[in-house]
Amino acid sequence: MRKQIVAGNWKMNNDLAQTETLISSLKAQVKTSNAEVMIAPTATNLWHAYNSTKNAGIEVIAQNMHFAENGAYTGEISAAMLKSIGINTVILGHSERREYFNETDETLAKKVDAALAKGMRIIFCFGEELADRKSGNEENVVGDQIKKALFHLSAADFQNIVLAYEPVWAIGTGETATAEQAQDMHAFIRKTLADKYGNDIAEDVSILYGGSVKPANAEEIFSKPDVDGGLIGGAALNAEDFFGIVNAF
Numbered sequence: 001m002r003k004q005i006v007a008g009n010w011k012m013n014n015d016l017a018q019t020e021t022l023i024s025s026l027k028a029q030v031k032t033s034n035a036e037v038m039i040a041p042t043a044t045n046l047w048h049a050y051n052s053t054k055n056a057g058i059e060v061i062a063q064n065m066h067f068a069e070n071g072a073y074t075g076e077i078s079a080a081m082l083k084s085i086g087i088n089t090v091i092l093g094h095s096e097r098r099e100y101f102n103e104t105d106e107t108l109a110k111k112v113d114a115a116l117a118k119g120m121r122i123i124f125c126f127g128e129e130l131a132d133r134k135s136g137n138e139e140n141v142v143g144d145q146i147k148k149a150l151f152h153l154s155a156a157d158f159q160n161i162v163l164a165y166e167p168v169w170a171i172g173t174g175e176t177a178t179a180e181q182a183q184d185m186h187a188f189i190r191k192t193l194a195d196k197y198g199n200d201i202a203e204d205v206s207i208l209y210g211g212s213v214k215p216a217n218a219e220e221i222f223s224k225p226d227v228d229g230g231l232i233g234g235a236a237l238n239a240e241d242f243f244g245i246v247n248a249f
């Protein structure tokens with residue numbers, strides 16, 4: 001069943017004290033919503049965030065994980081480690097991970113497998129760069145990213161997959177895809193899934209949009225039929241802005 005989701009990706013922001021402050025502000029704003037609400041603090045603050053949001057209607061999720069179960073991977077965190085502190089959802093494939101940490105479709109496929117093997121839910125990110133859009137190649141790029149990292153999965157695996165379309169040119173730039181551009185790409189993504197897995201699976205997968213979503217543009221973007229929510233960066237660092245977006249549903 002397709003869900004509406006608004007997830008705040010805090011990226012490398014907020015130390016422990018700032019995390020406590022922002023979570024208190026978020027808890028003060030939470031009310032019954034049509035959307036599932038998630039926050040992704042940095043790894044050092046996951047355990048604290050998990051404990052301070054229990055029963056608050058906010059799921060704490062991770063920004064990344066390694067594909068190995070354990071071993072000599074200095075600085076990395078495994079799915080089992082996340083699960084052991086109550087984290088059941090992980091963002092994978094964010095464009096910043098692809099760009100600055102050389103994550104490829106191949107390593108992402110392994111991360112996807114590792115997360116699913118531990119029963120985790122995945123928010124899988126992808127999106128084209130500005131040059132791809134300017135050359136009219138955005139659907140090829142996005143289609144390839146999805147196929148290479150996800151098309152080895154079974155139809156049943158998609159119960160634990162949420163997709164997040166994030167055009168790289170719209171991330172942190174203040175430049176947003178128009179609601180029509182988002183809808184067109186989301187419809188293409190759903191068709192790509194339907195061609196491989198059938199309509200029922202494609203209709204059930206939630207597809208989020210990410211890239212400079214703000215309270216002022218969220219309602220229009222979320223009103224589109226194939227947009228099921230947002231992955232929010234900058235605006236997730238302010239409780240009022242974040243809930244301005246959540247309440248756009």
Ligand SMILES: O=C[C@H](O)COP(=O)(O)O
Nearest residue numbers: 009171172211212233234
């Ligand atoms: O993960 C979130 C996205 O990168 C969007 O970030 P942004 O809302 O700051 O553009």
